[in-house]
Each structure stands twice: as structure tokens, then as C-alpha cells.
């Protein structure tokens with residue numbers, strides 16, 4: 056433990072965890088006028104569950120009716136649509152199709168349509184095989200029918216939380232990286248938190264620690280009301296040439312445990328297949344295995360035959376912070392000035408802004424602040440292919456990563472930004488350098504050189520693909 060908080064300030068709120076939920080939380084509390092600090096144990100934000108997902112902004116059409124998850128997803132969805140333009144966040148309206156590939160699935164389509172309507176998603180419609188073919192000519196003719204959900208979108212899963220946190224910082228929120236909360240003591244008024252960057256005081260703690268949320272509570276509260284059960288999802292990313300084979304997000308008919316294997320484009324212009332749903336004990340490592348990845352490729356080729364032989368650009372895996380219940384585990388303990396935001400398993404990217412609003416409404420039953428009257432709207436750089444990229448604007452200078460067309464200017468801007476990357480993973484998420492076909496084989500050395508003295512965890516080898 057190092058020295059005390061140099062500012063000697065007592066924050067209104069300490070948010071533990073810099074995943075998408077913590078970043079959205081920091082934004083909401085800062086906009087509401089609370090003195091906010093976000094504590095993240097890694098050298099960069101988005102280093103846990105939020106670093107690897109499918110990047111779908113869900114309508115909530117298939118979420119359990121009446122659930123808090125549905126409420127937060129739909130609030131988050133609405134707010135993203137409302138604010139994305141002001142922060143330069145991409146939004147690609149692709150729509151989704153829940154496709155029946157066998158008779159059993161086909162029988163479930165009417166129920167899926169009815170549930171969507173019950174959830175207030177009214178623009179859904181049933182498609183017959185001819186309509187599917189007209190919309191998605193490359194999809195296998197084995198598709199027996201589908202429910203079309205026009206409101207499903209694709210977003211950039213990394214620039215969104217970055218923008219949320221930058222807006223929070225613009226309104227005074229502090230961010231401490233490499234600040235793992237190890238211990239804490241509540242004296243009836245405020246918490247003293249002991250972190251790996253020192254000690255600080257905050258009247259309220261909000262636990263957004265994702266895959267470690269239950270352990271944080273065991274440490275600081277003596278017990279946790281939920282148990283994290285990490286659920287791994289492996290993905291295969293096909294080459295950019297594959298993206299033209301698909302317009303919509305193709306979802307399977309889901310089962311009890313998972314939404315199943317999805318085929319989707321990404322805003323970066325790839326085609327993605329995944330994720331799997333595999334329970335594991337390990338909360339940190341999301342290992343890949345060849346047999347599973349091959350089964351994903353096989354499933355993708357079965358559904359889109361023209362994918363046969365298409366090169367694979369990358370493979371990756373993420374861990375969902377699932378708990379022993381399906382529902383989000385959000386609850387306030389006003390006596391101990393603690394709010395738990397746990398078990399945000401597979402919809403947190405969509406729901407984050409809605410979760411933050413819900414949590415603020417719990418908090419505001421005890422505490423009030425004066426909200427910011429005229430928020431500033433920091434803009435984040437665009438990395439989506441359907442919008443102008445830096446290399447398409449004059450004066451970009453030099454392209455460093457030729458696979459993803461990342462300019463030197465973009466890398467330098469990320470390193471000089473208000474929330475610069477702390478490690479190569481963060482630099483990749485902010486610029487897409489090293490994330491293309493060669494996975495940093497050609498540009499890694501130059502990226503390492505450009506960032507050498509500026510990352511808290513420098514890229515040692517010059518080979519981007521060795522650090523994620």
C-alpha cells in the first residue's frame with residue numbers, strides 16, 4: 056500500500072471496476088453532480104469481461120419480460136441512440152433474424168414473436184424462406200423461417216465506454232488505474248478503501264467489479280449475495296472479404312442457457328461467428344481450443360456456404376460474469392452505503408447506460424446532488440468502416456497498420472488523449488492497430504516504437520499478437 060490520497064478528498068462515490076458498466080456508472084454519477092472516482096485494477100479500462108463481446112446493441116426482444124435486465128437494456132438502448140451522434144459513436148442498423156434451422160426451432164418462432172411484442176418491440180415480423188433469401192441471398196437454403204427484428208444494431212464495444220468515461224472525466228470524475236481495491240472499512244459515514252495505489256475515502260461504494268464482484272464483497276462486506284460463475288464465449292473472426300456475405304445479424308433460436316451461436320458483421324468490417332457458452336472456474340483466462348473453433352467455422356459454413364475456404368483473421372474469447380441466477384444482481388445496502396451491480400452477464404454493453412440510471416435512482420433515494428446543467432460531449436475517434444476513417448481525411452501522414460488502415464496520427468492522438476491506453480490491449484482497442492489480418496506481424500515493431508515510453512505496460516516484443 057502506498058501513501059494516502061494526496062487530495063485528501065472524500066468522494067461522494069467510488070466505483071470499483073472500469074468495465075463498460077463502471078464507465079457508464081461514472082458518467083451518470085458525474086453528470087448528476089457527484090464527486091466520483093473510478094478504481095480499476097488493470098493498467099487500462101475494459102480489461103475484464105468488456106474486452107470481448109459480440110458488440111450487438113440489443114432491443115431486448117427476447118429478454119425475460121418484466122425483468123430488471125429488460126428494463127435496463129431498453130433504457131440503455133434508448134440512451135445510446137440518443138447520445139451516440141454527439142460523441143461520434145458509430146451505430147450500424149443491420150436488424151437481426153432469428154432463424155429456424157429445424158422443425159423444432161420453427162415451432163418456437165411464434166413464441167419469439169409474441170415475446171418480442173410483449174417486451175414492447177413491436178416492429179418484429181415473421182419471414183418465410185423466400186423473404187429470407189431475398190434479404191440474405193448467401194444464407195443456406197436450409198433456413199425454414201425467421202423472426203425479423205429490425206431494431207437490432209451493431210456498435211463499437213470499446214469506443215462507447217471510452218466516451219462514457221471521458222464525459223465523466225470532463226465533469227470532474229477521477230480515474231485511478233492499477234488501483235485494485237484490496238480492503239475497506241466503513242465507519243458509519245464513509246468508506247476508507249485500501250487500494251494498490253493508496254487509500255481513499257468515499258461516502259458510497261458501487262461494486263462494478265464484474266468477474267470479481269462476489270470476491271470484492273466477501274473481502275469488504277464479509278459475504279456476497281451472489282456467486283460469479285464465469286461463462287466463456289469463443290469467437291472466430293473471418294476476413295473482411297466475408298462481410299459482404301451478410302447484411303443482418305443471424306441469431307439462432309435460443310435455449311435456456313444461451314442466445315447461441317451468432318453470425319454477424321462487425322462495425323470494423325469483419326464477419327464474426329460465436330460465442331460459445333462454456334462454464335469454467337477461471338475468472339481471468341479465456342483459453343481457445345482448436346476443436347471448438349473448428350466447430351464454429353463448420354457451423355458458419357453450414358449457414359453461409361460461401362464462407363468455405365474464407366481466411367480467418369483472428370480468434371478470441373471473452374468471459375461473461377454470469378451468476379447462479381439469470382437476472383442482474385443489483386441491490387442497494389443503504390445502511391452500509393454500498394450498491395452491488397453484479398451478474399451483468401451477456402447484455403451489459405447494451406444495458407450499461409440503463410443500469411447506471413437505475414443505480415442512480417437507488418442512490419438518489421438517500422443522496423442528492425446538483426446535476427450538470429450543460430454537459431460537454433467529448434468526441435471519440437471513429438473506427439467503424441461505414442463512416443469516414445482518419446486515413447480518408449487530409450493530412451493523415453503515414454499509415455502504420457496497413458491491415459486496419461491505422462494512421463500514425465491516430466496512434467499519437469490515442470496516446471495523447473485524456474484517457475490514454477495503459478497497455479497494448481488498450482492501444483489496440485482505441486485504434487485497431489495490430490488487429491487485422493497480420494495481427495501485428497508487420498506493424499508491431501513500429502507500434503511498439505511509437506508507444507514505447509507512453510504505456511504503463513510497454514509492448515516488450517514488438518509483436519502485438521503476444522499481448523491482448
Ligand SMILES: Cc1cc2nc3c(=O)[nH]c(=O)nc-3n(C[C@H](O)[C@H](O)[C@H](O)COP(=O)(O)OP(=O)(O)OC[C@H]3O[C@@H](n4cnc5c(N)ncnc54)[C@H](O)[C@@H]3O)c2cc1C
Nearest residue numbers: 072074076096103104105108109111236265288403404405
Ligand atoms: C462472449 C460475450 C459476448 C457478449 N456479447 C454482448 C453483446 O453482443 N451485447 C451486449 O450488450 N453485451 C454482450 N456481452 C456482455 C457484456 O460484454 C458484459 O455484460 C459486460 O462486459 C460486463 O461488464 P462489467 O463492467 O460488468 O464487467 P467487466 O468488464 O469485467 O468490468 C469489471 C472491471 O472491474 C475490475 N476489477 C475487478 N475487481 C477489482 C478490484 N478489486 N478493484 C478494482 N478493479 C477491479 C476488472 O479489472 C474489470 O475491468 C457479451 C459478453 C461476452 C463475454
